[in-house]
Every structure is written in C-alpha cells, then in structure tokens.
Amino acid sequence: MHSAIDRLIKKGTYLLFVSLLWVSHSVIAGGNPASEVEILKFQFIPQEITIKAGTTVRWTNKEKRQYHSVWFEQAGDPEPQYFFPGETFERTFDQPGVYPYRCGPHPKMTGTVVVE
Numbered sequence: 001m002h003s004a005i006d007r008l009i010k011k012g013t014y015l016l017f018v019s020l021l022w023v024s025h026s027v028i029a030g031g032n033p034a035s036e037v038e039i040l041k042f043q044f045i046p047q048e049i050t051i052k053a054g055t056t057v058r059w060t061n062k063e064k065r066q067y068h069s070v071w072f073e074q075a076g077d078p079e080p081q082y083f084f085p086g087e088t089f090e091r092t093f094d095q096p097g098v099y100p101y102r103c104g105p106h107p108k109m110t111g112t113v114v115v116e
C-alpha cells in the first residue's frame, strides 16, 4: 500500500521536474528568437524569418567585398545607406504583419520579415 503511494509520489515528482525543465527551457529559448540575417552571395539568409513584435532584426554583411542595403520600400521607409562587409543594419518591428524588403542596389535580392 505504502509503496504504491510512494511510487505515485515519485512519479508525480518526476513529472513535475520534467515539466519545470521544459518550461525553463522554453523561457530561455523564447528570450531571443532567431533575429539574425546574414547576407552572403547576394542572398538574405534566411530569406524569411518570423519574429515576435518588438524584436530587433540585425542583418550582417558577410560578403568579401560587396555592399548591400536592406530596404523596406513597401513599408514606406526611405532607402537606407549601403552597408559594407562586416557592417550591420538593424530595424525593430513593433507591429505584427508581413514585411517584404529588398536590397536597394540589387532589386532581385529580396527577403521577408514576418512579425507575430
């Protein structure tokens, strides 16, 4: 009798422990979802990212020599300055929505930021 209850308690403690681990892991992982985009070989990598409202996305130019820009033309942003290898560009997204963008000097380079 006792041992059956003991086992139940042990099982309950174990489940509680596992769920606590899971919750703390989600909190840590959810603290900063992927908000980094690399620019390499005339591509935005990843081409589409999904972030939570209020997140700042950072683009890093990983090319050897080529400059680029990140232009949210459809959102009404003015064309930003080009940035060079090793340099970054940041933009914060406060409103949920779908934000397509392009590179100013290379219109075929496109990407999308999805804000949840």
Ligand SMILES: [Cu+2]
Binding pocket: 042, 067, 068, 069, 103, 104, 105, 106, 109
């Ligand atoms: Cu470009």
